[in-house]
Amino acid sequence: MIGARRIRVLIIDDSLVVRETLVSLIEDHPQLEIMGTAIDPFEAAERIRHEVPDVITLDIEMPRMDGITFLRRLMQQKPLPVIVCSSRVGAGSPALIEALDAGAVDVIPKPAVGTRQFLEESAIRIQDKIIAAANARLNLKTPQATIAKRTGPSVQVRASAGSSSVIAIGASTGGTEALKYVLSSLPADTPPVIIVQHMPEHFTSAFASHLNEICSVNVREAAHGDRLTRGHVLIAPGDKHLELHRTGQDYRVKVVDGPLVSRHRPSVDVLFRSTAKFAGANAIGVILTGMGQDGADGLKTLRDAGARTIGQNEASCVVYGMPRVAKSLGAVEVEADLRDIPHLLFEILGRHAA
Numbered sequence: 001m002i003g004a005r006r007i008r009v010l011i012i013d014d015s016l017v018v019r020e021t022l023v024s025l026i027e028d029h030p031q032l033e034i035m036g037t038a039i040d041p042f043e044a045a046e047r048i049r050h051e052v053p054d055v056i057t058l059d060i061e062m063p064r065m066d067g068i069t070f071l072r073r074l075m076q077q078k079p080l081p082v083i084v085c086s087s088r089v090g091a092g093s094p095a096l097i098e099a100l101d102a103g104a105v106d107v108i109p110k111p112a113v114g115t116r117q118f119l120e121e122s123a124i125r126i127q128d129k130i131i132a133a134a135n136a137r138l139n140l141k142t143p144q145a146t147i148a149k150r151t152g153p154s155v156q157v158r159a160s161a162g163s164s165s166v167i168a169i170g171a172s173t174g175g176t177e178a179l180k181y182v183l184s185s186l187p188a189d190t191p192p193v194i195i196v197q198h199m200p201e202h203f204t205s206a207f208a209s210h211l212n213e214i215c216s217v218n219v220r221e222a223a224h225g226d227r228l229t230r231g232h233v234l235i236a237p238g239d240k241h242l243e244l245h246r247t248g249q250d251y252r253v254k255v256v257d258g259p260l261v262s263r264h265r266p267s268v269d270v271l272f273r274s275t276a277k278f279a280g281a282n283a284i285g286v287i288l289t290g291m292g293q294d295g296a297d298g299l300k301t302l303r304d305a306g307a308r309t310i311g312q313n314e315a316s317c318v319v320y321g322m323p324r325v326a327k328s329l330g331a332v333e334v335e336a337d338l339r340d341i342p343h344l345l346f347e348i349l350g351r352h353a354a
Contacts, residue, residue: 007134008035010053012044012070013085013110014062021111022057022085022126025119029127039063041070053080055133058104060086060095068098075103081133085110096206100176105133105318109200124263125200132173132291136318142177143316143339164282165191165349166228166244166251168275168302170268172198172290174318176207178338179288180214183233185342188216191349192228194236194244194253194275196266198290201238208235224255236266243274251279262294268322272298281306284348286341287332289317293325300331308348309333310341 009032011022019037026032035053038044040062056074060067071082084099084107099107106129111122167190171179175197183193199207204221211219211233222234222242228251236242241261243254261267268287272295275283285302287295289312303309311323311332316339326332336344 006031006033007054007130008033008051009130010035010044010047010056011037012039012041012056012062012067013037013059014039015059015110018059018085018110025111025123025126026130028123032127032130041065041067044070048078048080052078055130056080056082057085057108057130058082059110060084060099068095068102071099071102071104079103079138081105081136081138083108083129083133094206096203097210103138105136105138106173107200107203109203121260121265124260128263128292129173132319132321135291135321136173140174140316140318143181164279165284166275166279166282167191167193167284167286167345168244168271168279169193169195169286169288170197170271170290170295170298170322171195171288172264172268172292172294172319172322174289177318178312180211181338182286182288182342183211183215183217183219186215186217186345188231190217191230192251193217193233194222194228194242194271195233196236196242196268196271196295198264198266198268198294199238201240204235204238208233211235222253222255224253226253228252236271239265241266241270243270244278245274246278262297263292264294268295269298271295273301276301276305276307279307283307284345285309286311286345287323287326288312288338289319290322291319292321295322296325296329296331299326300329303331303333310344311335312341313337 013019023034036047058067082104084104087110208219208221217233219233221237240255262269285299285307287299311326313335314320316337
């Protein structure tokens with residue numbers, strides 16, 4: 001855990017333009033400073049021998065050694081918080097899953113030249129990711145779920161349970177593994193699930209595809225107008241807000257543009273507030289690991305609307321930020337260890353059906 005001192009960052013990227021852009025964006029934050037830059041893993045390893053950074057930003061494609069290979073070696077020898085910064089991690093690319101499996105705390109796209117607003121938003125995202133990574137618990141082991149698609153559901157739900165129920169989940173740093181555990185623990189007839197995971201544009205498509213391969217529920221990136229159906233999970237596209245709406249008996253989602261909300265797009269607050277408005281007491285809100293406070297106010301709105309609410313506990317969070325703020329606001333009805341959340345969900349759904 002980083003104290004009052006500034007967070008030292010090592011940038012590893014073979015592009016001079018990218019290095020200079022990252023340096024500019026990072027140094028603009030009063031809590032951050034550049035420890036150094038390196039054009040490849042070999043130069044980076046030499047720098048780390050003399051001074052250990054708090055966080056590393058790492059490109060994937062570099063000369064002499066690729067970033068994934070370096071990441072795996074680093075995690076075996078000297079685990080440090082690493083954020084993969086790459087243009088390769090996109091739709092259909094295995095690089096996202098490889099980076100997360102190798103031990104990356106998070107992923108960000110390479111910064112590009114754009115409008116002033118674009119650069120300001122890029123700065124916010126990159127700075128927040130670095131601060132979250134510096135506070136992440138690298139030694140935390142995410143529980144392993146029984147993979148439902150391979151071995152059958154690990155929890156049971158009554159067929160009639162929660163016919164109008166909606167499960168809304170928000171997560172940030174550490175959320176990819178937490179969501180993998182929760183979703184792979186759910187049976188195929190689970191009530192519809194809508195998710196905001198803080199993740200950039202295109203990255204969510206690859207993440208959803210990976211989850212769909214290992215889960216019994218069907219998982220995909222949300223599209224505007226999608227109808228919520230039992231056994232299906234919709235994940236907010238990166239760089240778009242996701243809202244729940246209701247038309248007659250149908251729940252549908254809207255994928256919308258808009259400014260950052262609670263420093264994020266997609267924002268958990270946006271999802272939770274719309275879920276409170278249109279689902280109310282039929283909803284279950286879950287806030288998982290993540291830095292900051294996005295989702296805390298929204299979860300309180302959900303609880304005030306009669307929804308049941310769950311917060312991940314500190315012991316199982318990679319970063320106990322969002323759930324902590326939600327708890328402090330009185331938004332969390334039940335705080336639970338990650339390994340208990342799937343069973344808790346279906347206990348609640350059983351009560352809904354009673």
